[in-house]
Amino acid sequence: MVYNKTEKVIAKQQNLRDKILKAAREILAEEESEKTSIKAIAKRAGIATGTFYLYFTNKEALMETVVKELYSELLYIIKKERAKYNNVFDKLQASMEICVQTFMKEKHLAKIFLEHFPEINTAFHAKFTDIENDLIQFAKQDIDDLVAQHLIPQQDTQVSATAFVGSFRQVIFSWISHGEPKDWDQAFNTLLEYNMRGLGRQKN
Amino acid sequence: MVYNKTEKVIAKQQNLRDKILKAAREILAEEESEKTSIKAIAKRAGIATGTFYLYFTNKEALMETVVKELYSELLYIIKKERAKYNNVFDKLQASMEICVQTFMKEKHLAKIFLEHFPEINTAFHAKFTDIENDLIQFAKQDIDDLVAQHLIPQQDTQVSATAFVGSFRQVIFSWISHGEPKDWDQAFNTLLEYNMRGLGRQKN
DNA sequence: CCAAGAATTGAACTGTTATTCAGTTTATGC
DNA sequence: GCATAAACTGAATAACAGTTCAATTCTTGG
Numbered sequence: 001m002v003y004n005k006t007e008k009v010i011a012k013q014q015n016l017r018d019k020i021l022k023a024a025r026e027i028l029a030e031e032e033s034e035k036t037s038i039k040a041i042a043k044r045a046g047i048a049t050g051t052f053y054l055y056f057t058n059k060e061a062l063m064e065t066v067v068k069e070l071y072s073e074l075l076y077i078i079k080k081e082r083a084k085y086n087n088v089f090d091k092l093q094a095s096m097e098i099c100v101q102t103f104m105k106e107k108h109l110a111k112i113f114l115e116h117f118p119e120i121n122t123a124f125h126a127k128f129t130d131i132e133n134d135l136i137q138f139a140k141q142d143i144d145d146l147v148a149q150h151l152i153p154q155q156d157t158q159v160s161a162t163a164f165v166g167s168f169r170q171v172i173f174s175w176i177s178h179g180e181p182k183d184w185d186q187a188f189n190t191l192l193e194y195n196m197r198g199l200g201r202q203k204n
Numbered sequence: 205m206v207y208n209k210t211e212k213v214i215a216k217q218q219n220l221r222d223k224i225l226k227a228a229r230e231i232l233a234e235e236e237s238e239k240t241s242i243k244a245i246a247k248r249a250g251i252a253t254g255t256f257y258l259y260f261t262n263k264e265a266l267m268e269t270v271v272k273e274l275y276s277e278l279l280y281i282i283k284k285e286r287a288k289y290n291n292v293f294d295k296l297q298a299s300m301e302i303c304v305q306t307f308m309k310e311k312h313l314a315k316i317f318l319e320h321f322p323e324i325n326t327a328f329h330a331k332f333t334d335i336e337n338d339l340i341q342f343a344k345q346d347i348d349d350l351v352a353q354h355l356i357p358q359q360d361t362q363v364s365a366t367a368f369v370g371s372f373r374q375v376i377f378s379w380i381s382h383g384e385p386k387d388w389d390q391a392f393n394t395l396l397e398y399n400m401r402g403l404g405r406q407k408n
Numbered sequence: 409c410c411a412a413g414a415a416t417t418g419a420a421c422t423g424t425t426a427t428t429c430a431g432t433t434t435a436t437g438c
Numbered sequence: 439g440c441a442t443a444a445a446c447t448g449a450a451t452a453a454c455a456g457t458t459c460a461a462t463t464c465t466t467g468g
Contacts, residue, residue: 003436003443013445037425048447050428053251128335129381136378156394158290159385166374168366174340174366181363190363197434198371202259207413207466215417241455252417254458263456 002014017055019045024066044201071131077102078138089201092142093192097166097192099135100188136165143199152200162196221259223249228270233311275335281306282342292353293405296346297396299371303339304392309374338370347403356404368399 005013022202024046027036043050056062081098082091140161146152171191174180181187215359227248231240242263285302286295311382344365350356374399375395378384385391 001437001442005444006436007434009445038427039425049426050448051446053427054445094344132374133378133382155397156385158392159391159394160398162375162378163371163395166372166377167370167402169368170336170340170373171363171366173370174337178337181360186360187363188336190360192365193359194364194367194402197404198398205412205467209414210466213465242457245456253456254418255416257413257457391415 009080011050013055014047016047016051019071020052020055020062021066024062025070049145072100074102074131088142088145089151089196092139092146095138095142096192097188100168100172100184104175104184107176121199132165132169136161139164146199151202159197163198167191167195167198217259220251220255224251224256224259224266225270225273229274230267237372271335278303278306278335292346292349293355293400296343296350299342299346300396301392304372304376304388308379308388311380329362336369336373342367343368350403355406359404367402371395371399372401397405 020041022039024036027044031119038052041062046051052062056065061147067188077098078095085091085094100105140157143152143155143157143161143164147154150164156202168191171181171187175184224243224245227245242256243253245266246256251372256338257267260269260399281302282299285298289295289298300400340362344361347356347359347365347368349360351358351361372395375385375391
């Protein structure tokens, strides 16, 4: 005979799955700990190591889920912010601004996205590369628009978009690694000015 | 009684040490292989695993040596190229150009410098971060010079230098990861233009 | 050529981590 | 309350990497 799960059990299991994901994110984000072992994650989630495997097929599946979650969270935030503006320059600026703000508010998110976890497998790392690439494609669309509108000169927009994202990535990464720059408002302005000039925005 | 090594033995040992370093670099640079184990490195060098420990105290020491070698090779190349120019813009451009050329000619070098090896320990990874940082400091010096000479406007040169290096890093990384852009001459020009505009170089 | 020192070998040791599974606890439906 | 299913447990397993060391091979200097 097959038993059906009650609502209560379903809720409890959903809750447990969330707990595991939360524990994984916390441990990944932690400064010191290098131990992203299943044992450590299970312990943090308050379950036995074996139980983990009732919720995820293996470690890689967990990591993939973590990354997908973070990614969609970031995308949601960016899209929401972009919707507030019509002007493409403003969209581009808003995208970066909200990205940076999010990273600063949730340093752990930044750490997971931008730092490279030596102990995590290659497949996981490849996912990050994909995300970086998606961000570049978003930037490229905006830059293509700007070229089409003759607001900036003709250029290799793929390269420009890559440069654009790369400059932001590096500054944010520097901030995560050594806490520099201290004054982010000023740094953000410098960075934005740098890239706007870089794209060839006309003075108005 | 203590025996003295003959010239021949000393030469052979130096040669063996070099072989180990070469094997390590090859294996690190390889596309597919995830296996950067001492066993694999020793095998490639044609020695037993135990022999490795007669030449390096441990794996970390080997990695440090590999990184230091690569680093000094890159620095040597950059310095040599910079010496050819007097104008600071030219020095800055030449530094980047020779960096990119070197990475393109020796893709394995680029891979070791710019990709992130998940299986390699944190200490090793930190070394790369240091190198990236040194490159930023070099760029900063040039940019400081340019500001002092009133060739570009006042700016947060640390942020600009970080953005500068970051944009190059990202484009080179993209090339390593997915082979884009195809036409490097054009891409390099775009990138250089982008950054020169970004720095605020006056039209002449 | 030979005895002692030096170098080399690779199997064994150690530590670590993902994964499994036999035994235990909890939930279900009558 | 009970029989059975489902969930949970955590010690055991397996696989793998860095390191060691007793045994072996090569080198030295007389």
